[in-house]
Amino acid sequence: MIRVSDSADALRPQPGECLAFDVNPVLNERPTHYCPGCHHGIAHRLVSEALHELGVARRAILVASVGCATFTYDYFNVDGLEAPHGRACAVATGVRRARPDAVVFTYQGDGDMAAIGLAESLHAANRGEKITTIFINNTVYGMTGGQMAPTTLVGQKTTTTCQGRSLSNEGGPVRLAEIMAQLDGVAYAARCALDSVKHVRAAKRAMRKAFEVQLDGLGFGFVELLSGCPTNWHLDPVAANRRIAEAMIPVFPLGVFKDATTTAPADAGQAKEAPRG
Amino acid sequence: MNASQKERVLIKGNEAVAFGAVDAGCRCYFGYPITPQNEIPEALSVLLPENGGAFVQAESEVAASNMLLGAAACGIPAMTSSSGCGISLMQEAISYMAGSHVPGVIVNMQRGGPGLGDIGPSQGDYFQAVKGGGHGDHRNLVLAPATAQECYDLMFRAFALAFKYANPVMVLGDAIVGQIKEPVRREPPKDALRPEAVMALAKDWRLEGYGGRGEGAAPRLLKSVYLAEGALAGRNRLLMEKYAAMRAECAFEQTDTNDAELIVVAFGSIARIARSAIRRLRADGRKLGLFRPVTLYPFPAEALRALAPGRRFLVMEQNTGQMVEDVLLALNGAAAVSWHGVMPGLFIGADDLTEPILRALKEKKQ
Numbered sequence: 030m031i032r033v034s035d036s037a038d039a040l041r042p043q044p045g046e047c048l049a050f051d052v053n054p055v056l057n058e059r060p061t062h063y064c065p066g067c068h069h070g071i072a073h074r075l076v077s078e079a080l081h082e083l084g085v086a087r088r089a090i091l092v093a094s095v096g097c098a099t100f101t102y103d104y105f106n107v108d109g110l111e112a113p114h115g116r117a118c119a120v121a122t123g124v125r126r127a128r129p130d131a132v133v134f135t136y137q138g139d140g141d142m143a144a145i146g147l148a149e150s151l152h153a154a155n156r157g158e159k160i161t162t163i164f165i166n167n168t169v170y171g172m173t174g175g176q177m178a179p180t181t182l183v184g185q186k187t188t189t190t191c192q193g194r195s196l197s198n199e200g201g202p203v204r205l206a207e208i209m210a211q212l213d214g215v216a217y218a219a220r221c222a223l224d225s226v227k228h229v230r231a232a233k234r235a236m237r238k239a240f241e242v243q244l245d246g247l248g249f250g251f252v253e254l255l256s257g258c259p260t261n262w263h264l265d266p267v268a269a270n271r272r273i274a275e276a277m278i279p280v281f282p283l284g285v286f287k288d289a290t291t292t293a294p295a296d297a298g299q300a301k302e303a304p305r306g
Numbered sequence: 307m308n309a310s311q312k313e314r315v316l317i318k319g320n321e322a323v324a325f326g327a328v329d330a331g332c333r334c335y336f337g338y339p340i341t342p343q344n345e346i347p348e349a350l351s352v353l354l355p356e357n358g359g360a361f362v363q364a365e366s367e368v369a370a371s372n373m374l375l376g377a378a379a380c381g382i383p384a385m386t387s388s389s390g391c392g393i394s395l396m397q398e399a400i401s402y403m404a405g406s407h408v409p410g411v412i413v414n415m416q417r418g419g420p421g422l423g424d425i426g427p428s429q430g431d432y433f434q435a436v437k438g439g440g441h442g443d444h445r446n447l448v449l450a451p452a453t454a455q456e457c458y459d460l461m462f463r464a465f466a467l468a469f470k471y472a473n474p475v476m477v478l479g480d481a482i483v484g485q486i487k488e489p490v491r492r493e494p495p496k497d498a499l500r501p502e503a504v505m506a507l508a509k510d511w512r513l514e515g516y517g518g519r520g521e522g523a524a525p526r527l528l529k530s531v532y533l534a535e536g537a538l539a540g541r542n543r544l545l546m547e548k549y550a551a552m553r554a555e556c557a558f559e560q561t562d563t564n565d566a567e568l569i570v571v572a573f574g575s576i577a578r579i580a581r582s583a584i585r586r587l588r589a590d591g592r593k594l595g596l597f598r599p600v601t602l603y604p605f606p607a608e609a610l611r612a613l614a615p616g617r618r619f620l621v622m623e624q625n626t627g628q629m630v631e632d633v634l635l636a637l638n639g640a641a642a643v644s645w646h647g648v649m650p651g652l653f654i655g656a657d658d659l660t661e662p663i664l665r666a667l668k669e670k671k672q
């Protein structure tokens with residue numbers, strides 16, 4: 030439950046932060062096509078800030094996926110390529126192998142990455158491809174109208190599980206950050222949420238880390254972002270934020286599951302404390 | 307290239323593909339094992355790292371072909387290879403390459419099908435290769451080698467054409483072409499573009515990070531989705547223009563066609579076997595010729611049509627009847643066409659083709 034006083038506290042600038050909105054040159058000024066209250070916009074902003082602050086936009090190549098964020102390349106001022114549904118990590122592998130100096134990232138939904146593209150995603154991670162993957166977990170297939178995703182919560186109603194997802198018929202939600210952390214090639218795996226200022230701040234730090242491990246040649250960087258889809262959840266944006274806090278986080282715990290910059294490989298898979306907000 | 311490379315080496319067609327690719331400038335290979343093409347990835351797993359390139363054994367042909375999409379979009383000569391069901395799994399990425407103007411090179415050493423089929427020779431993927439193969443309207447440039455030497459030589463043309471048109475190119479061999487071991491001269495064909503010249507063809511569209519083009523350069527985007535009303539129509543018209551321009555690339559070989567009454571039309575290994583049969587029958591005074599398309603798309607229709615007056619044609623192919631449709635379309639009634647199919651998976655010799663050729667000759671005399 031997010032109390033107003035928490036949010037107000039969190040809004041105070043932290044050391045090094047400025048509350049005035051600055052124009053980030055990595056994002057262009059085109060209005061996005063996302064629904065009101067959708068978290069794709071916040072996620073874009075976080076990615077762009079990481080690229081800007083690390084000074085790598087000029088050598089960045091974005092591999093877009095298929096989902097609501099297919100058109101993510103319309104908003105980023107970087108070279109971009111469209112991958113077929115689920116194949117972004119394979120396409121990014123090709124890009125990175127062809128251009129070892131590029132900074133390569135994919136931006137994928139939960140259907141894209143954890144269903145149709147699970148094989149490509151896990152194997153790219155396992156090979157330790159020097160790429161960064163942003164995984165938007167909104168528990169539905171947003172673009173096609175709210176069908177069940179691999180991350181749909183047990184009991185959650187979608188257009189293809191009108192009685193609610195059942196463990197016996199559809200299985201349980203896939204926890205990708207934990208799975209990623211098991212793989213030797215993964216240098217950083219974290220799960221963050223975009224429902225509150227505190228969590229967004231933590232996500233910003235995780236995003237930067239996920240790019241830094243690529244730049245340092247340590248391996249695959251992965252950030253899962255619990256994100257709202259007010260449209261297909263049939264909730265207003267505030268209620269959608271509340272759903273993330275109350276229904277999603279208990280099933281998808283926040284935290285850093287692997288960090289090769291601080292963790293010996295033997296500890297891989299042990300969830301660390303969430304990046305603090 | 308050093309002097310020793312100019313000597314002839316005894317290698318398989320598949321190995322010739324690998325040498326040809328590296329000498330033509332290929333710097334990335336992505337693939338998944340399948341018989342009868344395994345010598346290609348095996349050779350490239352050694353050759354590419356030696357030449358500063360990257361070799362990745364992918365988790366599937368779906369992944370391999372999408373890795374190719376990514377590497378080729380960067381303007382780096384890159385390829386994959388497979389056969390049978392593996393080529394089916396690549397059709398998604400091939401369609402995206404065509405739709406996004408990306409120059410992937412795909413080698414298909416055909417095996418028998420449908421389904422898991424067998425690992426013998428086949429020309430059963432003709433339709434899949436020359437009519438597009440993936441979803442939506444698209445065409446691949448298709449080159450059909452018949453010898454190990456041609457496997458080597460055509461890799462140069464494959465990369466040059468892929469980059470010239472920013473379009474997928476398929477090299478369509480088969481189990482015989484890939485497995486046959488014969489002397490190959492490892493020397494670029496006289497008309498071959500140098501690798502730097504091939505890569506220069508990509509300078510206007512390759513992805514490299516905008517900084518590579520100087521400060522303030524506009525970002526680039528390669529994509530195939532066009533949702534705005536009318537946008538996809540424009541895109542498909544552009545592709546049609548490109549496919550029309552490709553007609554300039556038609557290549558074929560004709561042997562003894564001048565005095566021929568009957569011309570055998572065949573490609574790849576079957577053309578080679580047919581040539582032996584024709585040679586024997588010509589020694590007996592039969593007026594036979596051979597027309598061998600080297601590009602299957604674009605199909606050398608005009609050259610074939612020019613041969614039509616006063617002649618008859620026999621299409622020989624190792625499938626249940628595919629190229630014969632393109633021959634019929636090309637001739638459009640200008641000459642009689644008969645057909646002989648060798649079933650996929652069979653290994654045949656020239657003896658197996660003499661009887662059908664004699665039969666077709668007799669039909670003509672009736």
Ligand SMILES: Cc1ncc(C[n+]2csc(CCOP(=O)(O)OP(=O)(O)O)c2C)c(N)n1
Pocket residue numbers: 095096097098114137138139140141142165167169170171172173178
């Ligand atoms: C091969 C293939 N199958 C199905 C589709 C249709 N499709 C488009 S987007 C999508 C689901 C996307 O869901 P997700 O990845 O969760 O992204 P979101 O829209 O929720 O951000 C599907 C199934 C497709 N484009 N390609």
Ligand code: SF4
Pocket residue numbers: 062063064066067068069097167171172257258259260261
């Ligand atoms: S459908 Fe959902 S995920 Fe897609 S733009 Fe709308 S709110 Fe965002």
Ligand SMILES: [Mg+2]
Pocket residue numbers: 096138139140165166167168169170171178
């Ligand atoms: Mg989703």
